[in-house]
Amino acid sequence: MVKKKFVDILYEKADGIAWITINRPEKYNGFRTKTIEEMTETVKDADTDPNIRVIVITGAGAKAFCSGADVDEFAEEIFPNPAKARIYLEKFIGLRDAITGAGKPVIAAVNGYCIAGGHEIHLWCDITIASENARLGQGGVKVGSAPIFGGSQLFAKNVGEKRARYQMYTAEPYTAKEAEQMGLVNKVVPLEKLRETVVEVARKIMANSPQSIRFVKAWTNFTSQLERVTYELAKESLIHVWYTDEAREGIKAFLEKRKPEWDKYKLV
Numbered sequence: 001m002v003k004k005k006f007v008d009i010l011y012e013k014a015d016g017i018a019w020i021t022i023n024r025p026e027k028y029n030g031f032r033t034k035t036i037e038e039m040t041e042t043v044k045d046a047d048t049d050p051n052i053r054v055i056v057i058t059g060a061g062a063k064a065f066c067s068g069a070d071v072d073e074f075a076e077e078i079f080p081n082p083a084k085a086r087i088y089l090e091k092f093i094g095l096r097d098a099i100t101g102a103g104k105p106v107i108a109a110v111n112g113y114c115i116a117g118g119h120e121i122h123l124w125c126d127i128t129i130a131s132e133n134a135r136l137g138q139g140g141v142k143v144g145s146a147p148i149f150g151g152s153q154l155f156a157k158n159v160g161e162k163r164a165r166y167q168m169y170t171a172e173p174y175t176a177k178e179a180e181q182m183g184l185v186n187k188v189v190p191l192e193k194l195r196e197t198v199v200e201v202a203r204k205i206m207a208n209s210p211q212s213i214r215f216v217k218a219w220t221n222f223t224s225q226l227e228r229v230t231y232e233l234a235k236e237s238l239i240h241v242w243y244t245d246e247a248r249e250g251i252k253a254f255l256e257k258r259k260p261e262w263d264k265y266k267l268v
Contacts, residue, residue, distance in 0.1 A: 009021060009038045009039060009042065010060065013049070016202070017053070018042070019056050020056065020058070022057075022058070022066055024060070025063065027067070030069060030071065031070060032070040033073065039057070043095070044102075046104070054104060054106075054107060054202040056202070057109070059112070063112040064113040064118070065111050065112055065118055066113075071251065074251060078242070079248060089235040093232075099125060100225065104217075105126045106125045107126065108121065108129070110130040111130075112133055115137060119138055120151050123150045126217060128184070129198050129201060130185040131176065132189070133176070134188070135175060136179045137172070137173035138155065138167060140168075142260075144249065145250070146238060148231075155167075155168065158184050176188045
């Protein structure tokens with residue numbers, strides 16, 4: 001087993017599998033800029049390691065896979081500063097490119113909440129295996145943001161437009177069982193069986209031709225990669241959205257644990 005130390009994640013390699021674990025359970029594994037950088041670095045490292053055949057992304061603890069962006073960093077650094085927001089979003093797109101561009105399958109092992117940007121990360125992965133306590137969906141509209149880095153595009157492809165629109169408009173997450181029934185996740189297992197099941201699936205993959213799997217992933221990703229240009233447009237659009245009074249009210253209300261007063265900032 002090979003282990004490397006990072007600040008926001010745990011990274012280990014064993015038996016052909018690279019495990020990338022977001023290690024911020026006190027933040028429900030919400031990611032900050034440092035987390036994105038470390039995840040991108042380790043995905044790329046695993047992709048170029050000839051001894052690795054499958055990459056797994058998961059979250060520490062039982063409560064969350066990833067709850068999206070670290071709200072404290074957002075409120076203090078990202079929302080108030082468009083220049084920092086642009087850099088931040090470019091790094092997030094870079095993580096997406098590393099996951100989808102990897103020539104090896106990437107499995108999301110979803111334990112607990114998989115919300116907002118965390119939900120987009122799982123959508124970028126090839127396969128999702130979820131624990132029974134998982135809750136999946138987008139929540140950006142609650143705080144004046146929008147799921148346009150895969151949330152809008154890939155969500156609908158996975159479950160159909162009506163189901164995706166309902167969840168994105170209401171911000172009401174789907175249960176693991178509901179997600180399995182609609183094709184959003186591949187398997188649902190008890191939390192204590194999650195890692196074991198991921199290993200079983202990884203071994204099934206590793207029994208097959210690495211070259212063939214690389215081809216299959218590239219061709220299956222074809223239409224999604226055509227959507228890559230929309231992420232650049234999303235980056236510029238979201239910067240302007242975040243800089244509005246309405247978005248600032250959304251994040252302020254979240255931090256103050258109250259309902260946003262949207263009517264104060266009506267645009268139409």
